[in-house]
Amino acid sequence: MGVLAEATETALIVPVPAAEAVVGPYRAILDDSAPLGVPAHVTVLSPFLPPERVTEQVLGDLRACLTAVPSFGCVFARVAWFGTQVVWLAPEPDAPFRALTGSVWHRFPECPPYGGAYPDAIPHLTVGTAHRAEPAAMRRAAVEVRARLPIRALVDRVRLIAGTGAPGSWGTVAEFALPSA
Template sequence: MSRLAGGARTALVAPVREAEAVVGPFRRVLDHTASWPVPAHVTVLYPFLTPERITKTVIDGVRACLATVPAFACTFSRVAWFGQDVMWLAPEPDAPFRALTEAVVRRFPECPPYRGAHPDPTPHLTVGSAHLADLAAMRQAAGELEAKVPIRARIDRVRLIAGNDAPGSWRTVGEFTLQTA
């Protein structure tokens, strides 16, 4: 994989296509990752390996461990918060997202979620954060969003993405299909 300038990193994310129409307008104003452009998603593992460590062997390893996890349906019906810094939608059930993270961490134990800062990370779809938005704007958006949920989604793939903090820098490096019945 070619090098990306300026603090490049990678992540594994479960895109939530069904949420994009609802949360997209809020994310463009409230979530700095929307400009990278990272789609509406639930993070499976961040950070993952550095971009220069992404090889065919790594991609094959990710594919192998994710192939053991079945595709699943979930519903985003509740707006939640991490303090006053991050506003997000809670997936129900969240256990399948946890299973995705656990499968990848078992295969790549050198990549604990959030560098180990959150040993049991809460699966969530970020809508806004204090990186870009102020609390008043996020509260207003949360009220509007409450009227637009639930969002029903089918999670059937995970993407390996890479980029840095520059707008437009993130791109898909690999896409992995989950097991279907």
């Protein structure tokens, strides 16, 4: 668990490699997490436990609760916005993503999605945020990405990642395969 040694935070994500060709160039410029080394993804739970609390027992508990959701296919066919602050892709269906979040949160109730900041943790794949980009750049990205949809993806794993605020610092701690459907 070498990546944990220097990490200041952890998160659980569903990597979406099928989306990289479409959103990767935009995320590199518009999304806070891309320069840190975080791939295109849908967040399962962030923040997760502090790095020093991630033990073999925690990894076993994660493995056990993630087996509650079988692998599934999804389609990203719609660009959406959280106000004017975040442009994102909507996964359809989103219920399996919600089930993953619910399963982990049930086992680790001290880790509410997004620190409890939002009443409903909407599954999404971030393309860009106002923290990093001007509104015009985000609107342009939304139009250009929309023209390249849909993106079809197989969701068959969840990753525990860890890192700091430094560029390129995030990496995989563990990967959990979802059971076959």
